[in-house]
Amino acid sequence: MDTTYSPPVADIERVRSRALIAGVIGLVGCGIGLLVDRDHFFRAWLVAYMLFLGIALGSLALMMIQHLSGGVWGVFRRIFEASADVIQVDWPSGTRQRIEKIGANRLVTIEEGKGAR
Numbered sequence: 001m002d003t004t005y006s007p008p009v010a011d012i013e014r015v016r017s018r019a020l021i022a023g024v025i026g027l028v029g030c031g032i033g034l035l036v037d038r039d040h041f042f043r044a045w046l047v048a049y050m051l052f053l054g055i056a057l058g059s060l061a062l063m064m065i066q067h068l069s070g071g072v073w074g075v076f077r078r079i080f081e082a083s084a085d086v087i088q089v090d091w092p093s094g095t096r097q098r099i100e101k102i103g104a105n106r107l108v109t110i111e112e113g114k115g116a117r
Helices: 007-036 037-068 071-084 095-104
Strands: none
Touching: 037 071, 037 095
């Protein structure tokens, strides 16, 4: 019995195109806000940045707790991993690209001046 789920591609494309349109409208709105009132724009940007950073860091903390406890509530593990994945880590010497190629399931050691192994 096959229990895999593959969503209909047409529905995903429709949602994706609507999200793209909303993103472009939001970007234009941000540009207009930057031109009209620069100080208010940066205050609003900081609030939004802190909101999404809080969501990502909270998901990271819950993901670490789930990995430590190994509980049955691991059904949310993939959601926590996906939302914590938006945190950007930029280390010197192009280490970020190497970490992305290695993947999230492998321990990465960083040596000073040598990057990832």
